[in-house]
Amino acid sequence: xxxxxxxxxxxxxxxxxxxxxxxxxxxxxxxxxxxxxxxxxxxxxxxxxxxxxxxxxxxxxxxxxxxxxxxxxxxxxxxxxxxxxxxxxxxxxxxxxxxxxxxxxxxxxx
Amino acid sequence: xxxxxxxxxxxxxxxxxxxxxxxxxxxxxxxxxxxxxxxxxxxxxxxxxxxxxxxxxxxxxxxxxxxxxxxxxxxxxxxxxxxxxxxxxxxxxxxxxxxxxxxxxxxxxxxxxxx
Numbered sequence: 001x002x003x004x005x006x007x008x009x010x011x012x013x014x015x016x017x018x019x020x021x022x023x024x025x026x027x028x029x030x031x032x033x034x035x036x037x038x039x040x041x042x043x044x045x046x047x048x049x050x051x052x053x054x055x056x057x058x059x060x061x062x063x064x065x066x067x068x069x070x071x072x073x074x075x076x077x078x079x080x081x082x083x084x085x086x087x088x089x090x091x092x093x094x095x096x097x098x099x100x101x102x103x104x105x106x107x108x109x110x
Numbered sequence: 111x112x113x114x115x116x117x118x119x120x121x122x123x124x125x126x127x128x129x130x131x132x133x134x135x136x137x138x139x140x141x142x143x144x145x146x147x148x149x150x151x152x153x154x155x156x157x158x159x160x161x162x163x164x165x166x167x168x169x170x171x172x173x174x175x176x177x178x179x180x181x182x183x184x185x186x187x188x189x190x191x192x193x194x195x196x197x198x199x200x201x202x203x204x205x206x207x208x209x210x211x212x213x214x215x216x217x218x219x220x221x222x223x224x225x
Binding site: 032034036038041042046049087089091093097098099100102103 | 155204214
């Protein structure tokens with residue numbers, strides 16, 4: 001059974017800092033890994049999708065890496081802004097379903 | 111707009127009632143899902159349907175019954191609602207996981223409050 005853990009559960013940083021969010025999973029038999037953002041009271045927005053054969057994906061100030069053999073992914077956010085404040089969820093996609101971590105709640109202070 | 115759309119967005123109802131949440135996707139995906147996000151914000155899968163057939167049922171009470179009239183729709187019917195059913199319910203869709211190259215697209219959620 002796939003288990004997904006995200007560390008830290010909460011993170012508060014001043015504006016402009018670079019930061020890393022971590023996601024680990026127990027079963028390396030995955031198809032891909034997806035990072036989502038969720039704003040309070042809102043739905044899920046897909047940020048980045050990394051295929052199991054890839055090592056990283058980049059979109060703007062976001063960079064996601066995947067090390068399937070060690071069961072780890074990181075989401076790197078460069079030059080953080082207050083608008084980045086949200087909960088970031090890692091989803092590991094395998095046979096038939098997507099298993100979510102419990103999220104990291106990020107607060108970027110002006 | 112290509113999307114996964116859920117209705118209603120908010121639902122407030124009394125204990126014991128029966129209610130339905132509808133989900134439609136126009137992305138041409140074969141697989142659809144229902145997820146429950148509880149008060150602690152943890153997302154857990156409930157059901158998965160591939161081409162109208164149930165492929166995952168994650169020990170959800172049988173008061174919850176998904177119905178897929180076609181592969182673009184997956185509705186969730188809940189009988190005899192209980193206080194503990196209060197949560198946000200998300201619908202999602204994807205191409206079959208075996209294709210591996212696509213992620214999941216989520217609807218905006220239905221916030222169910224049972225009073």
